[in-house]
Amino acid sequence: MSAENQASVHVHRDDVATKMGMWFFLFSELLLFGGLFLMYSVYRYTHQHDFHIAAEGMNIFLGTANTIILLTSSLTMALAITAMQKGKKILSLSLQIITFLFGLAFLVNKFFEWSAEFREGNYPGSPILTAKPSGQILYYGLYYTMVGLHGVHVIAGMTVIAFMIRFTIKGIITKDNYVKLEAAGLYWHLVDIIWIFLFPLFYLIT
Amino acid sequence: MSSNSLAVDKSGNLPSYLIDEGKRKGILAWLLSTDHKRIGIMYMIALLSFFAVGVTLGFLIRLELLTPQGTIVNPQAYNEFFTLHGVIMIFIVVVPAIPSIFGNFFLPIMLGAKDVAFPRLNLLSWYLYVVGSIMILLSIVLPGGAADTGWTFYIPYSVRTGTNMIFTLTAVFILGFSSILTGVNFLTTIHRLRAPGMGWFKMPLFAWSLYATGWIQVLATPIVGITLLLVIIERVFGVGLFDPTLGGDPILFQHMFWMYSHPAVYIIIVPAMGVISEIIPVFSRRTIFGYKFIAFSSIGIAVFGSLVWAHHMFAVGMSNNAEFVFSLLTFLVAIPSAIKVFNWTATLYKGSIELEPPMLYALAFIFLFSIGGLTGIIQGALNVDIYLTDTYFIVGHIHYVVFGGTGIGIFAALHYWLPKMFGRMYNKKVAKVAFWIIFVGFNILYFPFLILGWLGMPRRSYHYLPRFQVYHVIATVGSWILVLGLIIMFFNLLKSIRSGKVVTEKNIWGGESLEWQTQTPPITENFVDIPVVNEAPYEYKQNEEEFLEKEEVL
Numbered sequence: 001m002s003a004e005n006q007a008s009v010h011v012h013r014d015d016v017a018t019k020m021g022m023w024f025f026l027f028s029e030l031l032l033f034g035g036l037f038l039m040y041s042v043y044r045y046t047h048q049h050d051f052h053i054a055a056e057g058m059n060i061f062l063g064t065a066n067t068i069i070l071l072t073s074s075l076t077m078a079l080a081i082t083a084m085q086k087g088k089k090i091l092s093l094s095l096q097i098i099t100f101l102f103g104l105a106f107l108v109n110k111f112f113e114w115s116a117e118f119r120e121g122n123y124p125g126s127p128i129l130t131a132k133p134s135g136q137i138l139y140y141g142l143y144y145t146m147v148g149l150h151g152v153h154v155i156a157g158m159t160v161i162a163f164m165i166r167f168t169i170k171g172i173i174t175k176d177n178y179v180k181l182e183a184a185g186l187y188w189h190l191v192d193i194i195w196i197f198l199f200p201l202f203y204l205i206t
Numbered sequence: 207m208s209s210n211s212l213a214v215d216k217s218g219n220l221p222s223y224l225i226d227e228g229k230r231k232g233i234l235a236w237l238l239s240t241d242h243k244r245i246g247i248m249y250m251i252a253l254l255s256f257f258a259v260g261v262t263l264g265f266l267i268r269l270e271l272l273t274p275q276g277t278i279v280n281p282q283a284y285n286e287f288f289t290l291h292g293v294i295m296i297f298i299v300v301v302p303a304i305p306s307i308f309g310n311f312f313l314p315i316m317l318g319a320k321d322v323a324f325p326r327l328n329l330l331s332w333y334l335y336v337v338g339s340i341m342i343l344l345s346i347v348l349p350g351g352a353a354d355t356g357w358t359f360y361i362p363y364s365v366r367t368g369t370n371m372i373f374t375l376t377a378v379f380i381l382g383f384s385s386i387l388t389g390v391n392f393l394t395t396i397h398r399l400r401a402p403g404m405g406w407f408k409m410p411l412f413a414w415s416l417y418a419t420g421w422i423q424v425l426a427t428p429i430v431g432i433t434l435l436l437v438i439i440e441r442v443f444g445v446g447l448f449d450p451t452l453g454g455d456p457i458l459f460q461h462m463f464w465m466y467s468h469p470a471v472y473i474i475i476v477p478a479m480g481v482i483s484e485i486i487p488v489f490s491r492r493t494i495f496g497y498k499f500i501a502f503s504s505i506g507i508a509v510f511g512s513l514v515w516a517h518h519m520f521a522v523g524m525s526n527n528a529e530f531v532f533s534l535l536t537f538l539v540a541i542p543s544a545i546k547v548f549n550w551t552a553t554l555y556k557g558s559i560e561l562e563p564p565m566l567y568a569l570a571f572i573f574l575f576s577i578g579g580l581t582g583i584i585q586g587a588l589n590v591d592i593y594l595t596d597t598y599f600i601v602g603h604i605h606y607v608v609f610g611g612t613g614i615g616i617f618a619a620l621h622y623w624l625p626k627m628f629g630r631m632y633n634k635k636v637a638k639v640a641f642w643i644i645f646v647g648f649n650i651l652y653f654p655f656l657i658l659g660w661l662g663m664p665r666r667s668y669h670y671l672p673r674f675q676v677y678h679v680i681a682t683v684g685s686w687i688l689v690l691g692l693i694i695m696f697f698n699l700l701k702s703i704r705s706g707k708v709v710t711e712k713n714i715w716g717g718e719s720l721e722w723q724t725q726t727p728p729i730t731e732n733f734v735d736i737p738v739v740n741e742a743p744y745e746y747k748q749n750e751e752e753f754l755e756k757e758e759v760l
């Protein structure tokens with residue numbers, strides 16, 4: 001890295017550093033889920049038959065709907081950044097709000113999906129689940145843990161977006177200073193990408 | 207921070223960071239400060255207080271083991287003591303110590319920057335650290351009692367014990383989060399805030415060591431984070447994940463735990479190696495030998511250190527092929543550490559060595575860390591390890607590496623940098639006396655552990671066979687000597703902060719890195735003008751000719 005490339009230390013704002021810091025944090029987040037994916041692959045390998053049976057009970061319709069919702073929200077987030085770059089504040093603001101609402105829709109869907117599972121007695125510690133073979137207990141354990149932790153990340157992402165909406169209204173995020181929005185976008189894409197892996201693992205592979 | 211507060215005093219100095227409070231006054235000027243130096247000091251106060259708690263627990267454990275049957279506490283309390291001792295010393299003290307205290311204080315100065323890349327995130331890391339530490343204290347006082355699983359939290363006991371596991375696990379999770387944020391901050395700082403002219407190979411080796419550590423913090427800590435979170439979920443919601451009664455695999459927990467906790471050894475030791483790499487050339491008046499080898503060996507440790515975790519599990523019954531691979535990699539990972547030891551020794555050769563207190567600690571580091579490293583190699587051999595697993599040998603090994611390495615490294619750093627941080631010098635004679643008491647006490651305490659382990663004394667055991675008692679008595683006497691040395695050392699340092707001889711010269715020890723070109727103590731934002739770096743670090747004028755000769759040879 002040449003001297004000119006380095007941030008001038010006199011300027012307090014360093015957009016490259018902000019994005020770089022976000023990337024380092026995302027690596028960390030990926031490895032957080034990496035531990036879970038590792039567990040999934042180990043247990044899937046040792047309990048293939050049970051995982052097959054348990055996965056067939058998943059609601060593919062709601063899963064697919066949520067995938068579409070999250071993918072679209074990533075698009076609206078990216079568009080919100082582009083709109084801000086071009087100085088279209090109102091457009092960017094509405095796209096951010098739409099992204100937030102997509103996140104909400106995802107959670108509402110998830111709520112209905114989990115309620116249905118709970119009604120069928122597939123919750124941790126229930127007599128019905130405990131009576132099942134251990135592979136299926138593990139499947140549901142991983143399902144609730146991984147999807148639940150992803151849900152926490154959706155909520156975190158929505159909180160970040162809520163702040164971005166506030167910053168946009170207050171004029172802190174502008175045409176010339178939108179690095180916060182970009183960093184928020186990076187985080188939201190991570191939330192999306194993790195779901196892209198969770199969806200096939202729990203709904204499609206049976 | 208405001209320009210009108212930067213009034214020059216009689217001696218022509220600007221007010222130091224200790225005097226310049228910025229916008230807020232009094233205690234809030236500390237608790238809400240985003241100045242990396244003030245945050246470093248706050249870490250130091252919190253961390254050394256917990257070190258005192260950890261030492262007290264260790265002292266009591268040794269006292270308990272004076273006799274083969276119960277001595278001062280009951281078995282349950284004993285289990286809680288060694289768990290707390292491990293958790294506090296590892297997660298609260300040695301993992302964050304050097305990056306959080308000295309990294310925070312000196313990394314930006316060494317790079318020629320005004321602060322870290324994300325000052326507010328830095329303050330958040332400190333608060334997370336404090337919250338995590340307080341949760342450990344809560345686990346002690348709340349009904350249920352402190353965790354009694356040992357610091358490794360092995361399944362299934364950690365799911366079933368009735369103690370306040372959730373507090374302990376959450377605390378470690380939060381401490382991990384704090385560590386990750388520090389890593390993110392330092393990595394970005396090193397990438398973005400080096401002074402004009404400071405290329406990667408003009409960075410001091412301490413910065414290199416923090417760079418390697420930063421990557422381990424960012425990439426390894428989340429693994430233990432998720433693992434402990436899963437134990438919490440398993441305990442609270444009864445979700446089947448690791449518990450074998452629900453189909454889980456306890457050995458998978460061990461894999462995931464050590465996937466972090468082996469690299470954590472390097473989060474612990476690499477910054478200490480960075481400190482030693484700073485001190486050795488300064489007190490030998492010689493350019494460090496093999497700068498690039500030391501820099502890259504830090505990276506090498508970070509990479510290979512992440513591939514050896516299962517050497518902690520040779521006795522659990524893994525596949526033999528996996529054991530061979532892990533054993534081989536364990537031998538290989540010793541190479542980068544050995545490279546450093548050889549480079550330090552080569553630096554000493556023909557240097558004009560000054561045995562000031564920091565140098566004494568640095569030399570002790572090399573000696574004790576070598577014993578720690580070599581005993582590690584012994585256990586990396588599959589057949590020997592089966593015999594030594596879960597004995598005092600491993601306890602001796604970990605104390606030689608973690609205390610003899612990082613603990614002594616912290617003391618070296620304190621004696622090296624504290625005068626710079628506070629502008630006051632400690633009593634060097636007392637410091638040397640304290641050093642020798644610590645060094646002697648240390649070996650009397652921990653060397654018998656290696657013998658005990660070799661004779662078959664199991665670790666974490668409350669009762670033991672009478673034939674082991676003589677070694678336990680020697681070790682316990684050693685602990686008294688060690689604690690005496692620690693008390694003298696800390697008393698001397700604390701006294702120096704309050705009333706030591708005032709130092710105003712910039713370059714206290716004759717070092718070449720940028721922290722010795724700032725005012726003592728440094729001003730807010732470190733430099734009046736951002737320095738321009740033209741030279742590689744450690745270029746000592748005293749032996750310029752010799753250096754040039756070597757340049758030609760290289």
Ligand SMILES: [Cu+2]
Nearest residue numbers: 468515517518
């Ligand atoms: Cu290890």
